[in-house]
Amino acid sequence: MPASGARPPRFSYKGSRLKPLRAFCQVARLGSISRAAEALYLSQPAVTLQLQALERELGVRLLERSGRRLTPTREGELLYAMARPLVEGLDGLAAQFREQVRGLDAGELHVAAGSSTILYLLPPIVEAFRRQYPDVRLSLHNVTGASGLDLLRSDAVDLAVGSMLDVPADLAYAPAQRYEPMLITPPDHPLATKPELALEDLSPYGLILPPKRLTTYRLVDLVFQQNRVPYTVALEVGGWEVIKQYVAMGLGISIVTAICLTAADRERLAARSLARWFPSRSYGVVVRKGKFLSPQARAFAELLQPGLLAPRGYDESGHSER
Template sequence: MSEPRTPRFAYKADRLKPLRAFCQAARLGSVSRAAEALYLSQPAVTLQLQALERELGVRLLERSGRRLTLTREGQELYELARPLVEGIDGLEAAFRERLKGLDAGELNVAAGSSTILYLLPRIVEAFRARHPEVRLKLHNVTGAGGLDLLRTDGVDLAVGSMLDVPADLSYAPVYRFEPMLITPREHPLAARPEIALQDLSPYGLILPPQRLTTYRLVDLVFQQNRVPYTVALEVGGWEVIKQYVAMGLGISIVTSICLTDADRARLAARSLARYFPSRSYGVVVRKGKYLSPQARAFIELIRPDLFAPRDYDAPGHSER
């Protein structure tokens, strides 16, 4: 034998309408005045009140002279329903007010020295012009340090280059830069029509420290091609490396992101795209992390719609 079914009424699917009508009638003491306040007809409000009473199985309102008053049950419901109805009705205004507050606040971005120095200045300038009230913090950290900050919510996002992307992060490459050999302008390699990897062997390389991606990538390419090489100097920072190359202390392999017009006037730069992969730079976020309005505004300046919701579920990939 099947269980008796609970009767369904026309307004049960949308409890907000009858509750709103009930709260207005209770507050104003009149169905007609409630109808005026709700921009509805009086019969429509009456139907909503009747449906609510049928659903709850109690009388909520009773007439006292020309005014409606609450029954004991009606008073209990009014105390419960009023904050709910007022909260829903005021939701849009409260939301807009919250958004105004979110226009200020703080944005933390992790990036390496080269990204901060060569890639971000115009983006930061545009962000500051559009959102002067937001306190922007750039954390100058290496790749691993930036990922640690992402995972511990120390930063909202990271901008930089990645070779291997962990499964818990999303990386969206935006820019690509070519690998370049840089030498002094009077260096023997500067005038060669073509440069082979073997041509670099006699000359000492100036490279970033071994722990960094650039050093490991250079070592990998030379090893794979069985070409010997020597490191004359390890030093951090593209600006220092370029200065030392210009001084004749060695040659280097850099990414074209760091080469300015002034550099090309004092250095010879030759493409090594035949041997080394180009390097991408982009935005890194933690999968599943809610991006604040400030973070989204910053990312929009890099590339609009860079992170659609579907990207958060995409598996990590490798550029290697």
């Protein structure tokens, strides 16, 4: 014990405790100072000095000879159990850090989209994106209408994918895909085989439509009103899958976008184009004007259509290009 007021001895190795601990762990693992020195790219005397300094600081003997090997003492076993995770963790720090940085570079991508977009349009896009960018954390927010625009304005999502009739001035819309409007009926319905189809032919039959707040209902109402053709709504229900099921059951007819019609639907429904009266519906990307888009956001849009987010891809006037 040093005299009262005297300073304890200082050892130069204390400036870096990692070195003597690493030397001790290597000797304890390999059982030889010479082999530890090779593993550490040091001379044997340097390893010996580090071990001696460590034992002096701790005040215990850490290693003892057993035959031709050096083995940890009881105290050495305890120190080895404590020091090994620290040494290995520090030695692997650089590699782990680089891995984490790659994760930060990969980042996250938040996309707002309605149910029909997520169900029919995005599956191949998401599959391709996950294959090309497996480290990006992709979040699809299932929202419709104003809710999706609110997420865009608050930067809770990077972009939105869907169909728009009116584009607010603070947003930009780049159409990517277009789909025809289709009349769907049961296969045995009179309209399914009528040679010439007029808009007036739909009047006697009740329509199954999405709720009034959604774009499809507004568009159907607009077309009938403009053509002065009366119509009736038999049922309001959300979701193309539900609408198709109810039409197949004979509960009414409907006007849908071709995006939702699958090969299986063609077996249980009759589908006819209404492009003569109804405009095609475009689906594309909506972003907040002035927002910087991350590389992963642009990559996602590119999968919808190459060059989609080039400046001329937007309709800056605030209206969709349909």
